[in-house]
Amino acid sequence: MGRHSDRNNTGGPAGMSLPEGARVLVARSPDRAGELVTALRRVGAEPLLLPLIDFEQASDQHSLDVAFDALGAGAYTWLVVSSVTTVQALEAKAAERGASLSSWLPGSILVATIGPATRRVLESRGISVDLAPSGQQSGTGLLDIWPANQGSVLLPQADIADPRLRKGLEARGAAVQAVTAYNTVDYPADPRRALPASPPAPPQAALTQGSSPAGQDAPPPAVLTAAEAKAEIGAGRLHAVVAASPSAARRIHADLAPLGNCRFVAIGRSTAAEAASLGLTVDAVAEEPTASGLVAAVVRSLDHQQPPPHPSVAEPSAKDTI
Numbered sequence: 001m002g003r004h005s006d007r008n009n010t011g012g013p014a015g016m017s018l019p020e021g022a023r024v025l026v027a028r029s030p031d032r033a034g035e036l037v038t039a040l041r042r043v044g045a046e047p048l049l050l051p052l053i054d055f056e057q058a059s060d061q062h063s064l065d066v067a068f069d070a071l072g073a074g075a076y077t078w079l080v081v082s083s084v085t086t087v088q089a090l091e092a093k094a095a096e097r098g099a100s101l102s103s104w105l106p107g108s109i110l111v112a113t114i115g116p117a118t119r120r121v122l123e124s125r126g127i128s129v130d131l132a133p134s135g136q137q138s139g140t141g142l143l144d145i146w147p148a149n150q151g152s153v154l155l156p157q158a159d160i161a162d163p164r165l166r167k168g169l170e171a172r173g174a175a176v177q178a179v180t181a182y183n184t185v186d187y188p189a190d191p192r193r194a195l196p197a198s199p200p201a202p203p204q205a206a207l208t209q210g211s212s213p214a215g216q217d218a219p220p221p222a223v224l225t226a227a228e229a230k231a232e233i234g235a236g237r238l239h240a241v242v243a244a245s246p247s248a249a250r251r252i253h254a255d256l257a258p259l260g261n262c263r264f265v266a267i268g269r270s271t272a273a274e275a276a277s278l279g280l281t282v283d284a285v286a287e288e289p290t291a292s293g294l295v296a297a298v299v300r301s302l303d304h305q306q307p308p309p310h311p312s313v314a315e316p317s318a319k320d321t322i
Contacts (some may be wrong), residue, residue, distance in 0.1 A: 011232050016299045018045045023260075024298055025241040027052050029187055031197075032218065036242070037221055039291040043299065048238070049223045052251040053086050054189035057092070058159065058180045067154055068093045070305055074106040076177070077151030081113045082139065082165065085195070086123050089181040092196045102126040110150075114142050115289040137289050138268055139165035146307040149173035156181035160247060162270065184247055193263040226255040233262045240265055240283075240298050246274035253278040263301035267294060 015133060018024075020043045026033050029051035040047040068090070080280065081087060086193065087101070090098045094101040102125050105111075112131040113119050115138075119129045133141030146169065153169055155178045166178045189195075224232070233256055234240045240263040241256070249271050252264070263283040266272035272282045284301035286293035295313050 003239065004204050016043045016296060018043050018299055018302055019239075020044065021048065022239050022298075022302055023048060023232075025232075025238050026221075027241065027252060029054060030223060033191060033221075035291040036294060039217060039295045040298070043295055045298070046234075047221045048229075049221050050226065050229045050241075051187040051223065052226075052255070053245070053247050054185055054187040055158075055195050056183045056185050056193040058144050058182055060180060062140070063179050064089075064156070064181060067156070067298065068104075070177075070230050071109070071154050072097075072104045072106065074108055075152065076109065076154040078110045078112055078153040078174070080106070080142070080153055080155045080165075080169070081118055081122065082155075082157060082161070083085075083115075084118050084121050085158070086181050087118065087125070088195050090156060091125075092295055100125070100258055112142060112146075114138060117290060122136065136269070138270060139168070140269075143145060143168040143172070146172050146174075150177065153177065154179070159183045162246075186251075210216070218316075233259060236261060238262050240301055242274065242294055242298065243267065243271050244289075246271050249275040249280065250278065263298075265294065265297045265301050295319045 004111055021137070024040050024045045025048050027037055027050050028036070030049055033047075033049055037047045037049075062142065070076065081090075084284045091101045093187065094104045097104065105127065110130040111122065111127060113122060113129050116132075119132055122129055131142070132144065133145055136144070137139055143165070149161065149174070152175045155169070155176055157165075157178060159182070161178075166176050169176045183193075204301065229238065229241075233241075239261075241252060241259065242265045243252055244267040249266065252259075253275065257278075263276055264280050264287045265273055266282055267289045268286060272285045275282050284297035286297040
């Protein structure tokens with residue numbers, strides 16, 4: 001039996017602006033950066049992309065298949081979905097069985113998630129979310145509101161997922177089946193193992209009637225290599241870099257440090273903590289892990305920094321655009 005709900009939208013970064021000439025590097029691939037690119041353009045920034053990580057099908061497909069079949073048979077009380085990529089991996093499993101994810105889930109299943117983007121994706125697929133933190137939108141935030149002794153939990157995750165969420169659920173009395181749903185790899189993924197494409201998340205903010213997003217007809221942003229991005233940072237032509245995961249923070253440190261005057265902006269506390277542990281200065285942390293939250297953090301990080309005019313040099317070539 002499917003699970004249905006109405007879609008909810010939240011507000012965008014209204015009233016915010018960046019210093020003229022601000023150039024912001026987003027450590028995401030083109031297919032995952034669209035909403036943030038649009039939000040940055042709305043506040044006057046020039047976004048550029050640096051794809052660092054990508055995602056492939058889990059190496060152990062048998063374990064994932066067994067868990068997914070048990071999920072459809074009603075073996076679990078809860079399904080905990082911690083990322084949009086997890087939704088993508090589960091949708092691929094449902095498609096292999098000739099079903100949608102919504103129709104595969106039994107009517108008895110309770111669904112928990114962490115961030116608003118994942119919730120929007122689930123709800124846009126007709127899947128109701130029964131539990132999600134409203135304060136700290138992270139694994140810790142979910143554990144803070146998790147009810148005790150709630151039965152069995154399926155926890156599909158990345159291969160490099162932090163074990164603290166699983167351990168925290170177990171400490172609260174849950175019988176947790178953690179399974180690898182996808183592997184995190186250097187960009188680009190092997191086409192033979194890449195996760196099948198799925199429809200994107202609905203926009204974070206609904207536009208007012210008659211309005212259109214800034215940059216709607218703009219060309220796609222330039223996609224830099226790590227060497228090109230490092231050269232731009234060294235020349236003072238990038239003013240902020242946005243990391244949306246701890247693994248992205250690790251790659252930024254390895255490929256781009258030192259960042260000089262380029263401000264480091266993290267999507268959340270775990271990303272900020274990882275960056276700080278590596279010696280990167282974290283200039284701002286998004287108050288919520290959304291496009292508008294990240295843009296607000298970028299604005300705060302550059303509030304007292306006036307980017308210089310662009311030097312008269314050719315733009316880096318875009319190696320891969322959409």
